[in-house]
Amino acid sequence: MGNIFDFLVVNPMTNTMLLLYGLFNNYVVALVLLTVIIRLLTLPLNLKQMVSSIKMAALQPQMKALQEKYKNDPQTLSAEMRKLGFNPLAGCLPTLIQFPILIGLYNAIMRTMAVNPFSLLELGKHVYSFLPGLSSLVPINSQFLVWDLGQPDPFFVTPILVVATTYFSTKVTMMPTTDPQMKQTNQMMSWMMPVMFGFFMLSAPVGLGIYWVVSNLIGIGQYYLMKPRLELARAQHAAPTAAPTATPAAAPAPKAPPPKSKVKPKTTVRISKPSAESGKK
Amino acid sequence: MALAFTLTACAGEPPPAAFPGMSVSGQYAYLANNFHLTKWDLNTGAEVWKFPATQDNNPPIGPFSGTPLKFGDWIIIGGSAGLNGGYDPHVYAVSDATGAEVWRFTGTREFVDGVVTDGKLIYAPSGDGALYALDPSNREANGEPRIVWKFQTGNRLWSRPLLADGRLYQASFDHSLYAIDAASGRQIWRFDEPAAPIAMQPAMRDGVLYFASFDGFAYAINASDGSLKWKSAVDAWVWTDPTIGRDLLYMGDVRGKVYAFDLQTGARVWYFEALDSIKAQPVLANDLLYIVSMDTFVYALDPSGVARDGSGRIDRNSIKWRNETLGRRLMTTPVIYGGDLLVPPLDGEVRIWTLNAKTGERGSRMPAAQATATTP
Numbered sequence: 001m002g003n004i005f006d007f008l009v010v011n012p013m014t015n016t017m018l019l020l021y022g023l024f025n026n027y028v029v030a031l032v033l034l035t036v037i038i039r040l041l042t043l044p045l046n047l048k049q050m051v052s053s054i055k056m057a058a059l060q061p062q063m064k065a066l067q068e069k070y071k072n073d074p075q076t077l078s079a080e081m082r083k084l085g086f087n088p089l090a091g092c093l094p095t096l097i098q099f100p101i102l103i104g105l106y107n108a109i110m111r112t113m114a115v116n117p118f119s120l121l122e123l124g125k126h127v128y129s130f131l132p133g134l135s136s137l138v139p140i141n142s143q144f145l146v147w148d149l150g151q152p153d154p155f156f157v158t159p160i161l162v163v164a165t166t167y168f169s170t171k172v173t174m175m176p177t178t179d180p181q182m183k184q185t186n187q188m189m190s191w192m193m194p195v196m197f198g199f200f201m202l203s204a205p206v207g208l209g210i211y212w213v214v215s216n217l218i219g220i221g222q223y224y225l226m227k228p229r230l231e232l233a234r235a236q237h238a239a240p241t242a243a244p245t246a247t248p249a250a251a252p253a254p255k256a257p258p259p260k261s262k263v264k265p266k267t268t269v270r271i272s273k274p275s276a277e278s279g280k281k
Numbered sequence: 282m283a284l285a286f287t288l289t290a291c292a293g294e295p296p297p298a299a300f301p302g303m304s305v306s307g308q309y310a311y312l313a314n315n316f317h318l319t320k321w322d323l324n325t326g327a328e329v330w331k332f333p334a335t336q337d338n339n340p341p342i343g344p345f346s347g348t349p350l351k352f353g354d355w356i357i358i359g360g361s362a363g364l365n366g367g368y369d370p371h372v373y374a375v376s377d378a379t380g381a382e383v384w385r386f387t388g389t390r391e392f393v394d395g396v397v398t399d400g401k402l403i404y405a406p407s408g409d410g411a412l413y414a415l416d417p418s419n420r421e422a423n424g425e426p427r428i429v430w431k432f433q434t435g436n437r438l439w440s441r442p443l444l445a446d447g448r449l450y451q452a453s454f455d456h457s458l459y460a461i462d463a464a465s466g467r468q469i470w471r472f473d474e475p476a477a478p479i480a481m482q483p484a485m486r487d488g489v490l491y492f493a494s495f496d497g498f499a500y501a502i503n504a505s506d507g508s509l510k511w512k513s514a515v516d517a518w519v520w521t522d523p524t525i526g527r528d529l530l531y532m533g534d535v536r537g538k539v540y541a542f543d544l545q546t547g548a549r550v551w552y553f554e555a556l557d558s559i560k561a562q563p564v565l566a567n568d569l570l571y572i573v574s575m576d577t578f579v580y581a582l583d584p585s586g587v588a589r590d591g592s593g594r595i596d597r598n599s600i601k602w603r604n605e606t607l608g609r610r611l612m613t614t615p616v617i618y619g620g621d622l623l624v625p626p627l628d629g630e631v632r633i634w635t636l637n638a639k640t641g642e643r644g645s646r647m648p649a650a651q652a653t654a655t656t657p
Contacts, residue, residue: 116298116362117346117393117439124495124518124535125558135477135495135518139437139454151366205366 009104158209299346330380347395359392406438430466511547533559602641
């Protein structure tokens with residue numbers, strides 16, 4: 001399993017990182033470029049996940065009503081939820097797909113920095129022999145300004161930047177909610193995550209911190225770039241909420257089908273073409 | 282991202298950061314592995330001492346790697362590189378009798394592969410790219426040995442130099458092999474043809490030095506002037522010290538191949554394929570070639586009677602025996618002791634296994650099973 005993951009994810013990233021380092025002769029530039037490339041590749045998944053979160057947030061009142069109504073009938077509840085368009089996997093699947101990519105990137109960074117003999121040996125096992133010259137690039141020049149990228153930051157600049165950017169990234173990308181419980185969880189997360197990562201960065205190499213800061217900044221930038229689309233998605237999902245909220249309550253019988261025209265799962269899928277959708281409206 | 286880290290952590294135990302080393306003197310084995318240098322009595326299987334005795338040292342001591350060196354009444358070992366970029370920049374002298382620290386030398390970076398000596402000076406290669414000649418008989422007020430000379434190269438030194446005929450042959454990550462006068466620290470010549478780092482102690486016979494680089498070549502050069510005798514292709518990075526046999530040169534690569542080259546021409550005579558990296562030097566004894574691999578197996582080949590296919594790969598029948606029972610990655614050069622092969626695994630409860638060198642049958646272990654069971 002580890003070998004397959006290496007073969008499909010970590011090795012390509014490791015070798016791309018070395019190639020970029022060879023091209024620019026600067027590890028930070030290589031790291032930033034690879035992070036940008038990965039972030040661009042995962043952009044559709046990000047977008048999908050955000051839209052899905054918006055949809056789920058919009059469906060919250062209806063789902064609550066259904067949960068109350070069918071609290072003793074879980075089967076009907078789940079059937080009704082499905083009819084609403086609730087899909088628990090829709091939100092997490094894109095996130096789950098991104099995890100191996102992020103883990104791969106983390107491994108690729110740790111390998112290419114090769115801060116100890118064992119990580120250098122691991123790098124040696126995975127350098128593509130069909131790309132001549134990559135081996136001559138190791139060990140990478142780990143000096144960047146006053147930092148050694150392979151060492152923990154003695155000036156604590158990287159941990160502070162990681163805390164700050166993680167905080168803003170979490171704040172900015174967090175979906176607004178009216179649910180007080182969710183609000184509380186969100187608030188806790190917005191502090192917990194930065195503190196946790198900052199603490200980790202106290203003993204982690206500077207190079208990893210730079211990746212983190214860049215990744216957070218790109219995430220924030222991506223959010224603002226996607227904001228118009230997300231606002232549109234929010235507006236689109238806000239519209240159908242009124243009717244379906246009433247549907248279960250107004251339905252004469254629990255198993256009565258809701259009006260099909262109001263809840264179409266496809267509306268979420270088509271959110272990637274905002275102009276066409278808004279034009280129809 | 283939090284989940285990413287959790288998943289990474291759950292994927293397996295954290296990898297060790299450096300390669301353990303072992304040496305044997307008399308009935309005692311000295312093992313440098315991770316955060317301890319340990320002395321074992323090979324006759325009783327008992328641990329004699331452990332350095333440091335406790336782990337509550339400030340600043341922390343260790344990790345250790347490389348081959349411990351017996352120097353009179355002392356055992357000399359280098360502090361090594363740890364996870365996440367940490368390192369211990371000291372060379373320690375430890376009392377052979379008690380395991381107590383006698384002195385330490387403070388460098389700027391790690392000493393990954395240990396040190397060598399001519400009986401008077403100690404030559405310590407450092408991750409800062411310098412080879413230090415230390416005189417332990419001439420110490421500073423704080424007890425540190427004085428630096429007699431320092432030879433600076435362009436990148437990390439992660440392998441011990443070979444000391445022969447008053448010269449030190451030092452491989453460097455700056456893609457060069459240096460010949461240095463051991464008395465003065467003056468450079469005699471520099472061989473800089475390799476296109477990648479060199480991370481091994483070269484071997485020498487009849488005035489020819491043998492080594493390999495991460496550039497995919499094994500080299501033979503004349504020790505007198507550093508001129509090239511031959512070079513021969515390998516398939517991956519070679520990070521084992523080479524072993525010289527009667528007519529053949531043996532070395533292993535990080536993808537699991539062990540090569541046998543003709544000493545005179547450099548022609549690849551055969552190769553053997555293990556399932557994972559070969560880091561430990563192959564050991565030639567009892568007419569057998571012993572190979573340990575990260576695949577957890579110990580192999581014994583008869584190098585004189587190998588059968589090979591068209592590509593040069595040796596036939597499985599050429600393996601005299603194979604022990605698959607240790608279950609731990611093996612990266613330390615084994616040592617022959619009596620009729621046994623001493624094999625230290627990289628991690629786990631057992632620090633040293635003994636295998637019957639003729640049959641490969643597993644013998645005793647250190648610490649003994651009972652002692653392990655009662656250890657809290």
